[in-house]
Amino acid sequence: MAGFEGIKWATKQMRFLLKDRTFDVMPGDDKVYAVSRSIHYGLFLAFEGIRFFADRNEKGNLVVRFLNLNKNLERFQRGISYNLGQNQQEIVPTTEEMTDIFLRYLREPEMMDFLSEMADLKAQGYLRPFTVDETQSIGVTFPDNPSIRAVVCRYDQYLGEPFSGVVVPHLVRAVGINGTGCLKLGINYLISVKAVDEAKKIFPEAVSALFLDDRPYEPLETRTITEWDSSCALFALRDGSVIKIPESNLILPSITIQGIVAILRQMGVTVNERNLPYGELIDLVKSNEVVAVCSVGTAGIMNRAQRLLLVDDKNEVIAVQNSDEKHELYQQLGEAKKYYWDIYQGKVDVPKGLEVNSFEL
Secondary structure (H helix, E strand, C coil), X not given: CCCEECCEECCEEEEEECCXXXXXXXXXXXXXXXXXXXXXXXXXXXXXXXXXEEEECCCCCEXXXXXXXXXXXXXXXXXXXXXXXXXXXXXXXXXXXXXXXXXXXXXCHHHHHHHHHHHHHCXXXXXXXXXXXXXXXXXXXXXXXXXXEEEEEEXXXXXXXCEEEEECCCCCCCCHHHCCCCCCEHHHHHXXXXXXXXXXXXXXXXXXXXXXXXXXXXXXXXXXXXXECCCEEEEEECCCEEEECXXXXXXXXXXXXXXXXXXXXXXXXXXXXXXCEHHHHHXXXXXXXXXXXXXXXXXXXXXXXXXXXXXXXXXXXXXEEECCCCCHHXXXXXXXXXXXXXXXXXXXXXXXXXXXXXXXX
C-alpha cells in the first residue's frame, strides 16, 4: 500500500469518552493500555480519514474547510455502531456531536501554531479520528470504555503519479455478507497490505492491488471488480465515458469519488455507474479501449495508474493496460483532480451535490 510523503503530525491528539462524554487534549504520542481488547483482538477499531484545508478569512482569522463533512462523519458513525453491542447503541455520537468535538479539538490553543503553519504553506490537511477501548482488559467482549481519539497531520502527497498496480484475484478484501467492506475497519486493512505484497511478487514495481469480489468459487471472468487496496476505482474508456463501480457491502462509500464524479459530469463527461466483470475488463484492455484506471480516495484524491497488470487464476499476466496520456479524457481526469482540491481552497464554484463546510477557529 502506498504511503504518505512529507508528513508532519500535530503535537496534540484528542480523546472523547463515549460513556461520560469527557473531552481531553492529550500528548500526540499518548499511549493506550497494552492489555486491551482493541490491541489483543482488534475489537472496536474503526477509523476515518477526513481531508481539510486551513486558510485565513478576510479578517485574518484561521478557518478550516471540509467538503461533504457530514458524509465522512456518517461513515465513521456506522463504523462505531458496528463495533458496539445492541445495548451500547445509545452512546454512539450523532454527526452534529462529532462536528462539535472535532472543532473543539482544532480550536485548542495548542493546535493554533500547527494550523497557522498549514495555512501559510497551503498544505493538505488530514484529520484522522479512530476508536479504541480505554479499559485494561483481555476479555473477548464489546468495549467497556469506548473512546474516539483523533490526530491531525499535513502532508505533501499520497500515492501520486505515475504508479503501477496488479489485479490480485486470489485474495478477498472483505466478505459482503458480513457487511464490513463498506466500513473503514481495521479488520479490512491487513488484507489490503498483504495484497500489495502479493502484487509485488508479480510485478516488483507495483504499489497497489486491485481486488475482485468475494466469489472465488466462480469463473474468474464472471467475477466483478470491487476496489483498490485502499481506494475506490474509476475506469476511463476511449469513447469518452467513465465507469464507476456501484456501492455495496464490498465497496467503501467514498466521499471523494462522489465529488470527482460530480465534477466530471459538470465537465460533460458521461459517468456510468455499473458493475464491471473482470472478463469485460480483460477484453477492453486487449482491444485498447481503456484510457486509464484511476485510484480515488481521501488522501490522494485521484491518481491515474500508469500500468495495470491483469492476471489469470495462476497469477500469470494475460494483459497489460498502459495509460494513454494523450487522450482528452486522461487530461480531463487531471483537471477534475485539480478542481476538487481547488474547491477546498475556495478558488472555484461548488458542483451540484457537494457541500463546503467552513468553520472559523
